[in-house]
Amino acid sequence: MASYLAQEVQLARRHDEILSQRSVLLQQMETHLGDKKTEKTLQMLAADAAYKRNTALLNTLYWASVEESIPKWEQFLLGRAQTPVGFKKKKSSEYNISHAKVAAQR
Template sequence: MSSYVSQELHLARRRKEILSQRSELLQQMETYLGDKKTKKTWQTQAADAAHKRNAALLNDIEAAEKRLQERVCLLPHPDTVKLETLYWASVKESLPKWEEFLLGRAEVPIGYKKMKSTKQNISYSEEESQK
């Protein structure tokens, strides 16, 4: 009979240990779930903040794009258009002179060397007048 009593005591102690471990594990599980819930809440808030920030940036970019397109649609100043027209007319006029040279079939056009030396003379005379 004493062996039954000692077995009963051993089983009672073992049951107490198991219940203690169970209680500890349940508490750890509750802590883990609470931390997980807190982390999920924090991630949700961070995602919402990022979404709002991205939406604001997108709106800013769209507004900037709209302003730039409005600027592009504006007509250039008439003087600018006139100068541009004159420039392209000059290019078209001098193109035949340069075409053979650019293709490697002829020497530099004669007017080019004269213009270069004329520009040097002009710059020298301006320097002398400043002295």
């Protein structure tokens, strides 16, 4: 009978140790999950900031290229010159096909 009591006490202590370890592991998991959520939030904020920055840069570069090409196109738009060099004129068949596709999509 004494051996059963000693064995029961030993099992109860082991049970308490396991519960203590489980509690520590659960706390570590919660902390880790919180860190991951914070990291993901920071990554999303950084990605959003990068997207906004890139969009602003693209817009700036677009308008800079427009301003740079204005002198090339100015005489053409005023009807005083031919199409600037580097501009590929669409063939009438390509023009009709592309407009037919756009009309079909509407």
